[in-house]
Amino acid sequence: MYGDATNWNEDAYKESILKDQEIQTLTVFRTAWPPSSNPNPNTIVLASSDGSLTSYSISEIPLGFSDLRTPQVKPNAFLQGHDGPAYDVKFYGNAEEDALLLSCGDDGRIRGWKWEEFMQSQVPGALQGNHIKPIVDLVNPQHKGPWGSLSPIPENNAIAVDTQGGSIFSASGDSCAYWWDVGTKNGMIVCGSSQETCKIKMCFKGHLDYLHCIVARNSANQVIDSLKDEKFKLLSSSVSCIALDASESWLACGSGQNLSVWNLPASECVSRMSTRASIQDVIFSGNQILAVGAEPVMSRFDINGAVLSQIPSAPQSAFSVSVHPSGVTAVGGYGGLVDIISQFGSHYCTFRCQCI
Secondary structure, X not given: OOOOHHHOOHHHHHHHHHHHHHHHHOEEEEEEOOOOOOOOOOEEEEEEOOOEEEEEEHHHXXXXXXXXXXXXXXXXXXXXXXXXOXXXXXXXXXXXXXXXXXXXXXXXXXXXXXXXXXXXOOOXXXXXXXXXXXXXXXXXXXXEOHHHOEOOOOOEEEEEEEOOOOEEEEEEOOOOEEEEEOOEEOOEEOOOOOOOOOEEEEEEOOOOOOOOOOEEEHHHOEEEOOOOOOOXXXXXOOOOEEEEOOOOOEEEEEEOOEEEEEEOOOOEEEEEEEOOOOEEEEEEEOOEEEEEEOEEEEEEEEOOOOEEEEEEOOOOOEXXXXXXOOOOEEEEEEOOEEEEEOOOOOEEEEEEEXXX
8 A cells, every 4th residue: 555645744753753762662760659548559659751650550450460562551640740751759748638749850850749639630631741730849959150151950860758857858960969848737748838948958969970869867867878977978879779678777778780788877788799780779678678670570688688589570671669568569660661569479460651
């Protein structure tokens, strides 16, 4: 069959090619389980390379594991959170009705929406994206150069929260970590209520390259990183991922193909282990450590560095692993793939995000 050259639309053709490439290269940078009164996980939230924040209902996804021909699933809620990739998503607050959905991304913004409003929106899916106004919208500062010129707005690669102190911490692309005072009232953010809230309370410097990640050790009034300071420790660019356990006494650090575990009260490294591929995310699950990276495997270690299990995962390169209180695990990564793994190590379901 021959095409009709008179109806050729080159712009539409180019757009279709770019859209197809975007679908194939869509990357899930962060998965997160929202607070819920239901002990069983049903909702998973994703931050992706297209700047979207999406929510998926696990009960609506076909069961089974597949790294080929994985079904593409429509989200049940969607926000266009950032202009450029969204790198991290966190929940501020533990109550479902009061929690905020926080995200950061390549545009240098930290934005927050009411989680309940996000999930209960009656706006049709096709019209979602900018239908909810954020109640938190923070922008990284620009640096002044010669003759008053301004640098580009540096990206935010990760965020951490301190709900007791009303603070958000960010790891930025300008080699700085920022401490944002968002202000709280009865445990809820009241950003914008005064000139003292939603401001940078402190900027922590000392690095020569951008920061990958950051975690808040609220019990000791610290932000964990690789530089030693009396009050704060800020992560160096050589460490790609870090995680604290629930007691905030143990720290796991991923650096290239190496994983180390530190006892923070003793300031001592208790174990080191090597993996076949670079580690890109790590998290504690009880007294065990889960790690994912540039191979389709989720590894489970004990504190002493012994390998307990290695479970195949759908993404060929995984950037996020998150654990629900029930023990169910979500692994997200390249290709827009998300793998839900049960607490027993079996694959519950696998799906591919829809490119919005």
